[in-house]
Amino acid sequence: MTTSEVIRIWELSGVERLHLTTDTSLIFKFAVKPFTTEADILINLAGHGIPVVAVQAWAIRGHTLGMLMEDLGVPVRTATEKDAATMAALLHATPVLGHLDTFDEEALTSLPERGLAALAALQCQGRFLKAWDISRALQRLAPCAKALAAGAERPPFGVCHGELHPTSLHLGTKGTRLLDLAKAFNGPGLLDLATWVRDPCSCPTRASEPTHPRLHPRWRPLRRGESSRRASCRPVGIGLALHLGRPLVPRPGRRRTPRPRDRRRAPASSAGRHRRRHALDVVVIHDLIDQRPYEPAGAA
Template structure:
């Protein structure tokens, strides 16, 4: 993000919180679309985060989650322009340890059982069915501008697109509601009292909670359906809905969840490459990620 914009937004949220703009700051994370700092203020440590589109509604999501009783950092002040957001938040401190599968399950159950606000973007069966087509549209635009030698990705996505109407069935079975969408151990902080808190709600939507549970594995390693199945079984044992293990779209639930998660991720990477970052220098990396996710999705969804 632009350093001038970061300084301006930091000053605005501190002023709204009644705090001096003269603070010590330590950068926690920074990339093209968002920036996060820990501030040392007269009120103690606080977290400052700013972001550009498409992450400019995270404050609404965090406030709604907090109001629903979800363990999230509390918003202290915000400033908003049409294409940029600044937030001042409660500092949850340094994690006492890395979040475990048990922490992830506890956090997922809490989120998925909480009331989801109506303003969240919808992610129903039709939305899921549309993902391959939307990915193909973005891919075709990239191919017309700069992506070469990616016809194999087109073929794989067309196969997924053809199967999507049947494979998307079951999207609205429980758990359905809040989807964190960036749900992995690095998005949880385990506090000193052992409670897992979630952050990074910028892409939250209303849809199948199985997307979160599939996200927990990450996408660096090959998808592991057996591990996914074990996680889902424990999720039910700890209080998740019994419908969780129902087959969907003619597939075992673990394949369905991991497969559609890959489609959802690759569609996002295509949008990053086309719209939000659009840097030809990193196109090869995006192409590798999209190709791998498309191949994994096709295998998992058995198309």
């Protein structure tokens, strides 16, 4: 090796590009718990024909994973929703992997209560003391979790990425590859939809809007027998993405008459604003239970 180039480093993992004397390069990634299973996940998915980044070598020393992977180079473009849908369909068709956490109907039903218990334990340690938004969301979700989780095991149910967003897909000269699968789990494919629309890179928000997920937006599922004339054509993962594709309609509320200067743009911007009010997805609660470093805005 001649030189190394830091690509990204944070508290629990890091990625570097190693330039070798043979005029080639490899990617070195290290991670600590709970992200030490990524090499095994990548190798298993590659064996099922999923286009993931190739692992050349890996080892675990103590509580730290080290991997050497192929260098895919610079992406030729940013991933789009169509790219994400194509790759997600392949991934979700993969049979469940036994060593991954499984979010079936039973697990999803118990998730809010488990999340509240984990949050209480962290607050006893002096952490997440200002996480009122997460606590309130979980308290409101717990009574209806069973109804929301009903039918969660209908297809597509398989391996989910867990962090599906534009930087998780590499579109280069070698084709499209999936990256960063350390948080993969078995569950309904719509949970990957929730992480895609929640990510600010895939669905940008205005600077004045909060970047953390919201549980109850101004949309509700279409009721049985109700006209779909006002329904949204894009189910954006509302309510833990467990409405499973049901169309959405605006909740009743006070309507503001547009001022003359914004009257022309009101319909388009209003629709976009509602679509950007994202759900609190299941991955955030799972991170909380695992005590992973997710900190809400303003948390101590």
